[in-house]
Amino acid sequence: MYCYSCKKYKPLDNFSKSQRAKANPSTNGNESRGKMASCQLCTPPTNSELTCSLCEKTKSLKEFAKNQRKFHDLARCLDCMYELHTEGEVQRAMDLQYKEVAEMAEYVEEF
Numbered sequence: 001m002y003c004y005s006c007k008k009y010k011p012l013d014n015f016s017k018s019q020r021a022k023a024n025p026s027t028n029g030n031e032s033r034g035k036m037a038s039c040q041l042c043t044p045p046t047n048s049e050l051t052c053s054l055c056e057k058t059k060s061l062k063e064f065a066k067n068q069r070k071f072h073d074l075a076r077c078l079d080c081m082y083e084l085h086t087e088g089e090v091q092r093a094m095d096l097q098y099k100e101v102a103e104m105a106e107y108v109e110e111f
Contacts, residue, residue, distance in 0.1 A: 005042030014039045052077040054084075074100050 001023060002009050012020060015037055023037035050069065051058045054076050061069060068075045074097060076084075 001037065003039040003042055004036035005038040008039075010039050014041070016040060016043065019043065047072070050075045050077075052080055054080040071101060071104060073104070 001012055001015055001020065003014075015023075019037040019039070022035045047061065049058050049060055050064055050072060052064075053074050057077070059077050063077050063079070064075055065078060065081065068077075068081070076097075
């Protein structure tokens with residue numbers, strides 16, 4: 001099977017079940033048929049923890065809202081988000097986050 005990340009053909013056992021299903025239309029009946037697969041060496045590991053960008057504490061994923069997990073560098077834990085909300089600074093925090101996301105998008109576009 002071909003790994004689109006490292007651009008090499010590798011044995012099937014180098015790919016996870018989900019990556020094999022993603023690339024093999026005969027084993028999968030959903031919309032992801034024929035998509036590009038990555039071998040296990042090229043697939044990033046799943047994170048079980050994040051560091052809050054406000055309190056700088058490393059916490060389990062359960063302590064972050066799902067939408068906070070998308071941008072690891074900007075993630076804010078539920079405790080900090082609650083404090084921001086109760087202090088009435090939600091709009092300021094959202095403005096800051098949108099600015100940071102825009103800056104991150106510009107950074108990513110450069111590469």
